[in-house]
Amino acid sequence: MALKTLSAKAAAALDKELMSTGAFSIDQLMELAGLSVSQVIYRVHPLDKGSRVLVACGPGNNGGDGLVAARHLRHYGYQPTIYYPKRSKNELYQRLAKQLEDLEVPFVEDFSSAVKSTDHIVDAIFGFSFSGEVREPFPAVIKALEETNIPVTSVDAPSSWNIEDGPPKSGLGSSFMPDFLVSLTAPKPLVKHFKGRHFVGGRFVSPSIAKKYDFEVPKYEGLDQIVEISPNGQKL
Protein backbone atom coordinates (compact mmCIF):
# COMPACT_ATOMS: atom_id res chain seq x y z
CA MET A 1 0.00 0.00 0.00
CA ALA A 2 1.43 3.36 -1.00
CA LEU A 3 1.79 5.85 1.82
CA LYS A 4 -0.60 8.76 1.71
CA THR A 5 1.41 11.94 1.76
CA LEU A 6 0.56 15.60 1.61
CA SER A 7 2.13 17.67 -1.16
CA ALA A 8 3.55 21.10 -0.35
CA LYS A 9 0.51 22.66 -1.99
CA ALA A 10 -1.94 20.48 -0.06
CA ALA A 11 -0.09 21.10 3.22
CA ALA A 12 -0.39 24.85 2.67
CA ALA A 13 -4.09 24.52 1.89
CA LEU A 14 -4.62 22.35 4.99
CA ASP A 15 -2.88 24.92 7.19
CA LYS A 16 -5.05 27.65 5.74
CA GLU A 17 -8.20 25.60 6.27
CA LEU A 18 -7.30 24.75 9.88
CA MET A 19 -6.99 28.47 10.57
CA SER A 20 -10.18 29.49 8.75
CA THR A 21 -13.06 27.01 8.83
CA GLY A 22 -11.12 24.88 11.35
CA ALA A 23 -11.11 27.87 13.73
CA PHE A 24 -7.61 27.25 15.11
CA SER A 25 -5.29 30.15 15.79
CA ILE A 26 -1.67 29.90 14.73
CA ASP A 27 -0.69 30.21 18.40
CA GLN A 28 -2.66 27.08 19.17
CA LEU A 29 -1.38 25.06 16.20
CA MET A 30 2.22 26.07 16.80
CA GLU A 31 1.94 25.21 20.50
CA LEU A 32 0.68 21.73 19.65
CA ALA A 33 3.20 21.23 16.83
CA GLY A 34 6.11 22.27 19.06
CA LEU A 35 4.79 20.06 21.85
CA SER A 36 4.86 17.12 19.42
CA VAL A 37 8.45 17.88 18.47
CA SER A 38 9.46 18.04 22.14
CA GLN A 39 7.86 14.64 22.74
CA VAL A 40 9.86 13.11 19.88
CA ILE A 41 13.13 14.44 21.35
CA TYR A 42 12.18 13.03 24.74
CA ARG A 43 11.50 9.65 23.08
CA VAL A 44 14.61 9.39 20.88
CA HIS A 45 16.99 11.28 23.13
CA PRO A 46 16.03 10.78 26.78
CA LEU A 47 17.75 13.00 29.32
CA ASP A 48 20.31 10.35 30.27
CA LYS A 49 21.80 10.62 26.79
CA GLY A 50 22.78 14.21 27.55
CA SER A 51 20.67 17.25 28.24
CA ARG A 52 22.17 19.68 25.71
CA VAL A 53 19.93 20.27 22.68
CA LEU A 54 20.82 22.76 19.97
CA VAL A 55 17.71 24.04 18.18
CA ALA A 56 18.33 25.63 14.78
CA CYS A 57 15.39 27.85 13.89
CA GLY A 58 14.59 29.26 10.47
CA PRO A 59 12.73 32.52 9.84
CA GLY A 60 9.22 31.04 9.37
CA ASN A 61 6.73 28.64 10.93
CA ASN A 62 9.21 25.77 11.11
CA GLY A 63 11.43 27.96 13.27
CA GLY A 64 8.42 28.84 15.43
CA ASP A 65 7.76 25.14 16.03
CA GLY A 66 11.39 24.85 17.12
CA LEU A 67 11.04 27.73 19.59
CA VAL A 68 7.98 26.12 21.18
CA ALA A 69 9.71 22.72 21.32
CA ALA A 70 12.72 24.30 23.04
CA ARG A 71 10.49 25.78 25.75
CA HIS A 72 8.88 22.43 26.50
CA LEU A 73 12.30 20.75 26.50
CA ARG A 74 13.49 23.30 29.04
CA HIS A 75 10.55 22.43 31.28
CA TYR A 76 11.36 18.70 30.91
CA GLY A 77 14.85 19.42 32.26
CA TYR A 78 16.89 19.73 29.05
CA GLN A 79 19.37 22.56 28.45
CA PRO A 80 18.38 23.89 25.04
CA THR A 81 20.41 26.43 23.10
CA ILE A 82 18.86 28.37 20.25
CA TYR A 83 20.41 29.37 16.95
CA TYR A 84 17.98 31.85 15.40
CA PRO A 85 19.92 34.10 13.03
CA LYS A 86 16.98 35.52 11.05
CA ARG A 87 14.53 36.63 13.69
CA SER A 88 11.11 37.33 12.32
CA LYS A 89 9.46 40.64 13.09
CA ASN A 90 6.20 38.74 13.42
CA GLU A 91 4.80 39.33 16.90
CA LEU A 92 4.15 35.63 17.60
CA TYR A 93 7.78 34.63 17.02
CA GLN A 94 8.97 37.55 19.11
CA ARG A 95 6.77 36.34 21.94
CA LEU A 96 8.00 32.76 21.62
CA ALA A 97 11.61 34.01 21.81
CA LYS A 98 10.80 36.13 24.88
CA GLN A 99 9.30 33.08 26.62
CA LEU A 100 12.65 31.32 26.13
CA GLU A 101 14.64 34.31 27.36
CA ASP A 102 12.52 34.31 30.53
CA LEU A 103 13.62 30.71 31.08
CA GLU A 104 17.25 31.80 30.61
CA VAL A 105 17.63 29.74 27.45
CA PRO A 106 20.72 31.04 25.60
CA PHE A 107 20.65 32.23 21.99
CA VAL A 108 23.92 31.70 20.11
CA GLU A 109 25.30 33.33 16.96
CA ASP A 110 27.85 30.76 15.87
CA PHE A 111 26.29 27.51 14.76
CA SER A 112 29.49 25.63 13.96
CA SER A 113 30.85 26.24 17.47
CA ALA A 114 27.54 25.35 19.06
CA VAL A 115 27.43 22.01 17.22
CA LYS A 116 30.64 21.01 19.01
CA SER A 117 29.07 21.28 22.44
CA THR A 118 25.66 19.69 22.12
CA ASP A 119 24.17 16.20 22.49
CA HIS A 120 21.33 16.51 20.00
CA ILE A 121 20.31 18.91 17.23
CA VAL A 122 16.83 19.96 16.19
CA ASP A 123 16.60 21.10 12.58
CA ALA A 124 13.71 23.56 12.54
CA ILE A 125 15.08 25.62 9.68
CA PHE A 126 12.80 25.00 6.70
CA GLY A 127 9.41 23.30 6.53
CA PHE A 128 6.91 22.39 3.85
CA SER A 129 6.93 25.85 2.30
CA PHE A 130 10.63 25.61 1.39
CA SER A 131 11.60 25.63 -2.26
CA GLY A 132 14.52 26.81 -4.31
CA GLU A 133 17.79 27.96 -2.83
CA VAL A 134 19.11 27.78 0.72
CA ARG A 135 19.74 31.43 1.57
CA GLU A 136 22.44 32.91 3.81
CA PRO A 137 23.37 32.25 6.55
CA PHE A 138 21.91 28.75 6.27
CA PRO A 139 24.24 27.06 3.71
CA ALA A 140 26.94 26.67 6.38
CA VAL A 141 24.33 25.31 8.79
CA ILE A 142 23.15 22.68 6.30
CA LYS A 143 26.78 21.75 5.67
CA ALA A 144 27.38 21.35 9.42
CA LEU A 145 24.24 19.17 9.68
CA GLU A 146 25.56 16.99 6.84
CA GLU A 147 28.94 16.57 8.48
CA THR A 148 28.13 16.22 12.17
CA ASN A 149 28.01 12.91 14.03
CA ILE A 150 25.57 14.35 16.58
CA PRO A 151 22.05 12.97 16.09
CA VAL A 152 19.67 15.30 14.28
CA THR A 153 15.87 15.49 14.42
CA SER A 154 14.25 17.36 11.53
CA VAL A 155 10.90 19.09 11.88
CA ASP A 156 8.51 18.31 9.01
CA ALA A 157 11.29 18.17 6.40
CA PRO A 158 15.06 17.72 6.37
CA SER A 159 16.10 21.30 5.64
CA SER A 160 17.32 21.82 2.05
CA TRP A 161 15.31 18.83 0.77
CA ASN A 162 12.70 19.45 -1.87
CA ILE A 163 9.28 18.70 -0.38
CA GLU A 164 8.22 16.53 -3.32
CA ASP A 165 11.52 15.11 -4.58
CA GLY A 166 13.68 14.75 -1.49
CA PRO A 167 17.40 15.52 -1.21
CA PRO A 168 19.14 17.64 -3.83
CA LYS A 169 20.82 15.45 -6.50
CA SER A 170 24.19 17.04 -5.84
CA GLY A 171 25.88 19.74 -3.82
CA LEU A 172 24.61 21.26 -0.57
CA GLY A 173 22.21 18.97 1.31
CA SER A 174 22.62 16.02 -1.04
CA SER A 175 24.15 13.90 1.70
CA PHE A 176 22.02 15.25 4.59
CA MET A 177 20.11 12.41 6.25
CA PRO A 178 18.73 13.29 9.70
CA ASP A 179 18.42 10.43 12.17
CA PHE A 180 14.85 11.35 13.10
CA LEU A 181 11.98 13.11 11.37
CA VAL A 182 8.74 14.51 12.80
CA SER A 183 6.09 14.89 10.10
CA LEU A 184 3.50 17.41 11.25
CA THR A 185 -0.14 16.38 10.56
CA ALA A 186 0.94 14.05 7.70
CA PRO A 187 4.15 12.95 5.92
CA LYS A 188 5.24 14.92 2.88
CA PRO A 189 6.30 13.17 -0.36
CA LEU A 190 10.01 13.53 0.51
CA VAL A 191 9.65 10.75 3.11
CA LYS A 192 10.17 8.14 0.41
CA HIS A 193 13.86 9.12 0.57
CA PHE A 194 14.08 9.17 4.37
CA LYS A 195 15.92 6.34 6.14
CA GLY A 196 15.74 7.16 9.87
CA ARG A 197 13.08 6.84 12.58
CA HIS A 198 9.91 8.62 11.58
CA PHE A 199 7.17 10.12 13.75
CA VAL A 200 3.93 11.89 13.01
CA GLY A 201 2.80 14.66 15.35
CA GLY A 202 -0.01 17.17 15.66
CA ARG A 203 -2.92 15.47 17.38
CA PHE A 204 -5.53 18.03 16.43
CA VAL A 205 -6.71 16.99 12.97
CA SER A 206 -10.37 15.99 12.79
CA PRO A 207 -11.30 12.85 10.82
CA SER A 208 -13.36 14.99 8.43
CA ILE A 209 -10.40 17.26 7.57
CA ALA A 210 -8.12 14.24 7.10
CA LYS A 211 -10.68 12.67 4.78
CA LYS A 212 -10.98 15.85 2.75
CA TYR A 213 -7.19 15.94 2.27
CA ASP A 214 -7.04 12.19 1.67
CA PHE A 215 -4.70 11.16 4.46
CA GLU A 216 -5.21 9.14 7.60
CA VAL A 217 -5.05 10.35 11.19
CA PRO A 218 -2.52 7.92 12.71
CA LYS A 219 -3.50 5.86 15.73
CA TYR A 220 -2.00 7.75 18.65
CA GLU A 221 -1.66 5.92 21.98
CA GLY A 222 -2.73 7.21 25.39
CA LEU A 223 -1.84 10.85 25.89
CA ASP A 224 0.88 10.84 23.23
CA GLN A 225 0.98 13.75 20.82
CA ILE A 226 3.20 11.66 18.52
CA VAL A 227 3.20 8.23 16.93
CA GLU A 228 6.10 6.37 15.36
CA ILE A 229 5.55 5.02 11.88
CA SER A 230 7.93 3.27 9.48
CA PRO A 231 10.42 5.54 7.68
CA ASN A 232 8.15 5.60 4.65
CA GLY A 233 4.90 5.64 6.50
CA GLN A 234 3.35 2.42 7.84
CA LYS A 235 2.66 2.13 11.55
CA LEU A 236 5.44 0.16 13.27
Add this chain to the structure above:
Amino acid sequence: MALKTLSAKAAAALDKELMSTGAFSIDQLMELAGLSVSQVIYRVHPLDKGSRVLVACGPGNNGGDGLVAARHLRHYGYQPTIYYPKRSKNELYQRLAKQLEDLEVPFVEDFSSAVKSTDHIVDAIFGFSFSGEVREPFPAVIKALEETNIPVTSVDAPSSWNIEDGPPKSGLGSSFMPDFLVSLTAPKPLVKHFKGRHFVGGRFVSPSIAKKYDFEVPKYEGLDQIVEISPNGQKL
Protein backbone atom coordinates in the same frame (compact mmCIF):
# COMPACT_ATOMS: atom_id res chain seq x y z
CA MET B 1 5.11 23.72 56.39
CA ALA B 2 2.16 25.80 55.24
CA LEU B 3 1.24 25.39 51.61
CA LYS B 4 1.98 28.35 49.41
CA THR B 5 -1.21 29.38 47.69
CA LEU B 6 -2.17 32.11 45.31
CA SER B 7 -4.99 34.45 46.34
CA ALA B 8 -7.65 35.39 43.80
CA LYS B 9 -6.01 38.79 43.48
CA ALA B 10 -2.52 37.34 43.01
CA ALA B 11 -3.83 34.78 40.48
CA ALA B 12 -5.39 37.59 38.44
CA ALA B 13 -2.14 39.58 38.57
CA LEU B 14 -0.14 36.49 37.54
CA ASP B 15 -2.44 35.87 34.55
CA LYS B 16 -2.05 39.48 33.52
CA GLU B 17 1.72 39.31 33.86
CA LEU B 18 1.99 36.07 31.86
CA MET B 19 0.14 37.79 29.02
CA SER B 20 2.11 41.04 29.16
CA THR B 21 5.77 40.77 30.16
CA GLY B 22 5.50 36.95 29.99
CA ALA B 23 4.57 37.27 26.31
CA PHE B 24 2.07 34.42 26.30
CA SER B 25 -1.16 34.70 24.35
CA ILE B 26 -4.38 33.59 25.96
CA ASP B 27 -4.72 30.97 23.19
CA GLN B 28 -1.44 29.44 24.28
CA LEU B 29 -2.17 29.51 28.01
CA MET B 30 -5.66 28.11 27.56
CA GLU B 31 -4.36 25.34 25.31
CA LEU B 32 -1.82 24.30 27.94
CA ALA B 33 -4.29 24.65 30.82
CA GLY B 34 -6.90 22.54 29.01
CA LEU B 35 -4.24 19.98 28.10
CA SER B 36 -3.40 19.70 31.82
CA VAL B 37 -7.04 19.14 32.69
CA SER B 38 -7.34 16.42 30.04
CA GLN B 39 -4.29 14.66 31.47
CA VAL B 40 -5.84 14.64 34.95
CA ILE B 41 -9.03 13.04 33.59
CA TYR B 42 -6.95 10.42 31.77
CA ARG B 43 -5.11 9.70 35.05
CA VAL B 44 -8.09 9.54 37.42
CA HIS B 45 -10.63 8.18 34.99
CA PRO B 46 -8.90 5.96 32.39
CA LEU B 47 -10.96 4.93 29.39
CA ASP B 48 -11.80 1.50 30.83
CA LYS B 49 -13.86 3.24 33.54
CA GLY B 50 -16.19 4.51 30.83
CA SER B 51 -15.63 6.93 28.00
CA ARG B 52 -18.51 9.35 28.61
CA VAL B 53 -17.38 12.67 30.09
CA LEU B 54 -19.78 15.55 30.67
CA VAL B 55 -17.98 18.91 30.63
CA ALA B 56 -19.87 21.78 32.27
CA CYS B 57 -18.48 25.08 30.98
CA GLY B 58 -19.05 28.49 32.48
CA PRO B 59 -19.00 31.76 30.55
CA GLY B 60 -15.37 32.74 31.21
CA ASN B 61 -11.82 31.40 31.11
CA ASN B 62 -12.64 28.39 33.27
CA GLY B 63 -15.18 27.34 30.65
CA GLY B 64 -12.58 27.86 27.93
CA ASP B 65 -10.20 25.50 29.74
CA GLY B 66 -13.04 22.97 29.77
CA LEU B 67 -13.60 23.33 26.02
CA VAL B 68 -9.91 22.71 25.31
CA ALA B 69 -9.84 19.73 27.69
CA ALA B 70 -12.86 18.23 25.94
CA ARG B 71 -11.11 18.42 22.56
CA HIS B 72 -8.04 16.61 23.86
CA LEU B 73 -10.25 14.02 25.56
CA ARG B 74 -12.00 13.42 22.23
CA HIS B 75 -8.64 12.79 20.59
CA TYR B 76 -7.71 10.34 23.39
CA GLY B 77 -10.83 8.33 22.56
CA TYR B 78 -13.33 9.65 25.12
CA GLN B 79 -16.88 10.64 24.22
CA PRO B 80 -17.25 14.11 25.73
CA THR B 81 -20.53 15.99 25.91
CA ILE B 82 -20.58 19.73 26.52
CA TYR B 83 -22.99 21.76 28.64
CA TYR B 84 -22.28 25.39 27.78
CA PRO B 85 -25.42 27.42 28.45
CA LYS B 86 -23.87 30.92 28.49
CA ARG B 87 -21.76 31.02 25.36
CA SER B 88 -19.35 33.88 25.32
CA LYS B 89 -19.28 36.20 22.31
CA ASN B 90 -15.52 36.28 22.70
CA GLU B 91 -13.94 35.08 19.47
CA LEU B 92 -11.57 32.63 21.19
CA TYR B 93 -14.37 30.73 22.92
CA GLN B 94 -16.37 30.64 19.72
CA ARG B 95 -13.39 29.08 17.96
CA LEU B 96 -12.88 26.51 20.73
CA ALA B 97 -16.55 25.53 20.43
CA LYS B 98 -16.27 25.24 16.65
CA GLN B 99 -13.26 22.93 17.02
CA LEU B 100 -15.45 20.62 19.11
CA GLU B 101 -18.33 20.77 16.65
CA ASP B 102 -15.91 19.70 13.89
CA LEU B 103 -15.13 16.62 16.00
CA GLU B 104 -18.87 15.95 16.30
CA VAL B 105 -18.84 16.53 20.05
CA PRO B 106 -22.45 17.10 21.17
CA PHE B 107 -23.58 20.18 23.09
CA VAL B 108 -26.54 19.57 25.42
CA GLU B 109 -29.04 21.95 26.96
CA ASP B 110 -30.31 19.90 29.89
CA PHE B 111 -27.65 19.31 32.51
CA SER B 112 -29.73 17.21 34.89
CA SER B 113 -30.57 14.72 32.14
CA ALA B 114 -26.98 14.66 30.90
CA VAL B 115 -25.71 13.81 34.40
CA LYS B 116 -27.73 10.59 34.28
CA SER B 117 -25.85 9.27 31.28
CA THR B 118 -22.21 10.05 31.92
CA ASP B 119 -19.26 8.33 33.60
CA HIS B 120 -17.37 11.42 34.75
CA ILE B 121 -18.07 15.14 35.10
CA VAL B 122 -15.71 18.05 34.58
CA ASP B 123 -16.69 21.18 36.51
CA ALA B 124 -15.29 24.05 34.43
CA ILE B 125 -17.94 26.52 35.49
CA PHE B 126 -16.21 29.08 37.71
CA GLY B 127 -12.50 29.69 38.31
CA PHE B 128 -10.39 31.98 40.46
CA SER B 129 -12.28 35.11 39.41
CA PHE B 130 -15.57 33.85 40.89
CA SER B 131 -17.08 35.72 43.78
CA GLY B 132 -20.50 36.43 45.09
CA GLU B 133 -23.64 34.72 43.83
CA VAL B 134 -24.07 31.75 41.53
CA ARG B 135 -26.14 33.17 38.68
CA GLU B 136 -28.76 31.43 36.54
CA PRO B 137 -28.76 28.84 35.08
CA PHE B 138 -25.95 27.51 37.26
CA PRO B 139 -27.66 27.05 40.68
CA ALA B 140 -29.36 23.88 39.42
CA VAL B 141 -26.03 22.67 38.03
CA ILE B 142 -24.26 23.17 41.37
CA LYS B 143 -27.10 21.36 43.07
CA ALA B 144 -26.76 18.44 40.65
CA LEU B 145 -23.00 18.34 41.29
CA GLU B 146 -23.66 18.23 45.04
CA GLU B 147 -26.12 15.36 44.69
CA THR B 148 -24.58 13.15 42.01
CA ASN B 149 -22.63 9.98 42.72
CA ILE B 150 -20.71 10.34 39.46
CA PRO B 151 -17.08 11.41 40.06
CA VAL B 152 -16.42 15.10 39.49
CA THR B 153 -13.16 16.87 38.59
CA SER B 154 -13.12 20.61 39.25
CA VAL B 155 -10.94 22.99 37.29
CA ASP B 156 -9.01 25.43 39.50
CA ALA B 157 -11.84 25.75 42.03
CA PRO B 158 -14.92 23.75 43.01
CA SER B 159 -17.60 25.97 41.48
CA SER B 160 -19.56 28.03 44.05
CA TRP B 161 -16.66 27.91 46.54
CA ASN B 162 -15.13 31.18 47.66
CA ILE B 163 -11.55 31.31 46.39
CA GLU B 164 -10.17 32.33 49.79
CA ASP B 165 -12.63 30.77 52.23
CA GLY B 166 -13.79 27.58 50.54
CA PRO B 167 -17.33 26.17 50.51
CA PRO B 168 -20.28 28.37 51.44
CA LYS B 169 -21.22 27.97 55.11
CA SER B 170 -24.76 26.98 54.21
CA GLY B 171 -27.10 26.59 51.27
CA LEU B 172 -26.11 26.03 47.67
CA GLY B 173 -22.63 24.52 47.27
CA SER B 174 -22.06 24.01 51.01
CA SER B 175 -21.93 20.24 50.58
CA PHE B 176 -20.18 20.21 47.18
CA MET B 177 -16.93 18.26 47.42
CA PRO B 178 -15.50 17.22 44.04
CA ASP B 179 -13.47 14.02 43.96
CA PHE B 180 -10.61 15.62 42.03
CA LEU B 181 -9.22 19.12 41.68
CA VAL B 182 -6.77 20.55 39.14
CA SER B 183 -5.15 23.72 40.42
CA LEU B 184 -3.83 25.72 37.49
CA THR B 185 -0.32 27.19 38.01
CA ALA B 186 -0.71 27.09 41.83
CA PRO B 187 -3.32 26.07 44.43
CA LYS B 188 -5.71 28.73 45.65
CA PRO B 189 -6.41 29.26 49.39
CA LEU B 190 -9.66 27.23 49.16
CA VAL B 191 -7.61 24.00 48.95
CA LYS B 192 -7.36 23.89 52.72
CA HIS B 193 -10.99 22.71 52.64
CA PHE B 194 -10.53 20.21 49.82
CA LYS B 195 -10.52 16.50 50.63
CA GLY B 196 -10.06 14.68 47.30
CA ARG B 197 -7.12 13.97 44.99
CA HIS B 198 -5.35 17.16 44.04
CA PHE B 199 -3.24 17.94 40.96
CA VAL B 200 -1.36 20.99 39.78
CA GLY B 201 -1.22 21.72 36.06
CA GLY B 202 0.14 24.35 33.72
CA ARG B 203 3.78 23.54 32.99
CA PHE B 204 4.70 26.93 31.59
CA VAL B 205 5.58 29.03 34.63
CA SER B 206 9.19 30.19 34.75
CA PRO B 207 11.07 29.94 38.05
CA SER B 208 11.45 33.73 38.10
CA ILE B 209 7.70 34.33 37.82
CA ALA B 210 6.99 31.73 40.52
CA LYS B 211 9.52 33.40 42.79
CA LYS B 212 7.96 36.80 42.23
CA TYR B 213 4.54 35.44 43.21
CA ASP B 214 6.01 33.43 46.08
CA PHE B 215 4.94 29.94 45.08
CA GLU B 216 6.88 26.91 43.93
CA VAL B 217 6.83 25.29 40.51
CA PRO B 218 6.01 21.67 41.38
CA LYS B 219 8.37 18.92 40.28
CA TYR B 220 6.73 17.54 37.15
CA GLU B 221 7.87 14.11 35.89
CA GLY B 222 8.83 13.22 32.33
CA LEU B 223 6.48 14.72 29.78
CA ASP B 224 3.64 15.19 32.28
CA GLN B 225 1.78 18.48 32.22
CA ILE B 226 0.38 17.65 35.69
CA VAL B 227 1.65 16.54 39.06
CA GLU B 228 -0.31 15.08 41.95
CA ILE B 229 0.15 16.73 45.33
CA SER B 230 -1.56 16.09 48.64
CA PRO B 231 -5.09 17.50 49.00
CA ASN B 232 -3.69 20.51 50.81
CA GLY B 233 -0.53 20.83 48.81
CA GLN B 234 2.52 18.70 49.61
CA LYS B 235 3.94 16.46 46.89
CA LEU B 236 2.70 12.87 47.35
